[in-house]
Amino acid sequence: MNQELLMKLSECVEFGKINLASPYPPTMKGQPGADEYTKEALEAGAQPSEILDELVAAMGKVGQKFTENKIFVPQMLLSAKAMSAAMAHLKPFFASGAVQRKGTFIIGTVFGDLHDIGKNLVAMMVEGAGWEVIDLGIDVKVEKFVEAVQQHPGAALGISALLTTTMVNIQPVIEAVKAVSPDTKIIVGGAPLSAEFAASIGADAYGKTPQDDIVWLDTLIA
Amino acid sequence: MQTWKTNFEETKQHYLNWWNHKGIVLTMWEHLQKDGAPYADVAAPAPHKDMNQFWFDPQWRADYLHYTMSRNSYMADILPVANTQLGPGSLAATIGADLEGREDTIWIRENAGFDGNIRFDENNKWYQLHLDLLKACKAKAQGNYLVGCPDLVEGLDTLASLKGPDNVLMDMILDPDRTLEQLQAINDVYFKVFDDIYDIINVDGEMAFCYFSIWGPAKTSKLQCDISIMISPEDFRIFALPFLKQQCDKIDYTLYHLDGVDAIRHLDALLEIENLSAIQWTPGYGQPQGGSPQWYDLYKKIIAGGKSIMANWVTLDELQPLLDNVGNQGLHINVDFKSEKEIEQALRIVEKYR
Known part of the structure; x- marks a missing residue:
């Protein structure tokens, strides 16, 4: 269950699906986004560090696609926004020290x-x-x-x-x-x-x- | 029109040819000081009190420009044009952005309260400044030189000045219909402001632009979409091309400012604009400049696409190889002249190709 949620979360970040209300990308219109999936994953018992690892890996793919001119700045911005929406749910865990940032x-x-x-x-x-x-x-x-x-x-x-x-x-x-x-x-x-x-x-x-x-x-x- | 440029009629012919994809224009980016006595005994204005006066006091600026124009060289095809720029993209200020004058440039500050509606107000203080400055300069010029059109800028770049580039780029995807409405509204304002400016600065219908060394016998402008280096060719065709086409249809002589290696991916789309007259290439800092052999193929592609070219910051030793390789039809060459002697040297080279 958690693995499936984490995979969906990863896709949301990679393709810039911020939340349920966001119309982008068209293929994911009407579906939950990074915001909802992160909340759901935490409620389902996923470890915040697992979620962070998933997000970081997804953003790595985004950066790579940008470097290869497969996506451009607008698409990268939306991925970053999706990432931010997910990170908002992890803030309490950063504050408590349960999850460590790299620096x-x-x-x-x-x-x-x-x-x-x-x-x-x-x-x-x-x-x-x-x-x-x-x-x-x-x-x-x-x-x-x-x-x-x-x-x-x-x-x-x-x-x-x-x-x-x-x-x-x-x-x-x-x-x-x-x-x-x-x-x-x-x-x-x-x-x-x-x-x-x-x-x-x-x-x-x-x-x-x-x-x-x-x-x-x-x-x-x- | 009798200006301080004694060979203006010849230069006008060079420009007319160039707009029609023929011949060579030899000029420079802005001006250098002439040798010998000034054209007229013009007193220097009192030093500016602050940067606000330097940029935004119409009378002081007209006096200052009049003084410098009386001392500039207009050899070769260098234009007698007063640079009235009010920042790179001052159209945005006429619809809600702010201007901030600093030592080296005028910054366009985005409008924190922008509500998504493009509104033009005749009483906008920056719009009024455009008119006041141009009228003051025209009165001072007395026909001795032209008053350039400020660098208005349009389209996505202007929208970015109003609400920030990040927001524009995301809205292109999240709210494309609204973005297209805003871009159309910006174009509508552009034509209004441009026409108001043209009514003030034109002389017998002729006009010049403050930068990019362009003159035309009718409405003439430089167009751009600098933010295009961040978007895909598909998005350029949706969010930039239709509005550029409108401008090229309404303005008689148009030059597109292609800025940066990442903008080259939009060249094919630009070449499809039937009424676009010419394309200027800015390689960007850290790249070989406009006279480099690296850009010969780019120039040839533009010429083959039916547009004239403008090559900038060409050095003297690059001039002849450029002409040998790119040809002598439809070239506007801005040489980085340091003295009138260098202009004479360049003229000797160019004359062999005319």
């Missing part, structure tokens, strides 16, 4: 830049991969990044920029964060960035797609 990931768009779509996508996908995400928002000043890193020791940091004029603002953030917390691992991303640029400003990694961030974060805890 904490702080993310923000660098100061001077008000774009948020790329940052939001990465935040949703990383959360879906089992990490706690602290989203600092857009136009984030150096001090706010530093403060967040100090408040969350051991957290990894992601910094986003979408413009050539604002990508240069990432380096002062990296320098300030490394000055107070040299061991903090930092990944950067955004349309104008490259692996070479990331290396030149002292970042530990460059993420071209959300999946790159997830793969890199997993190496930190391997």
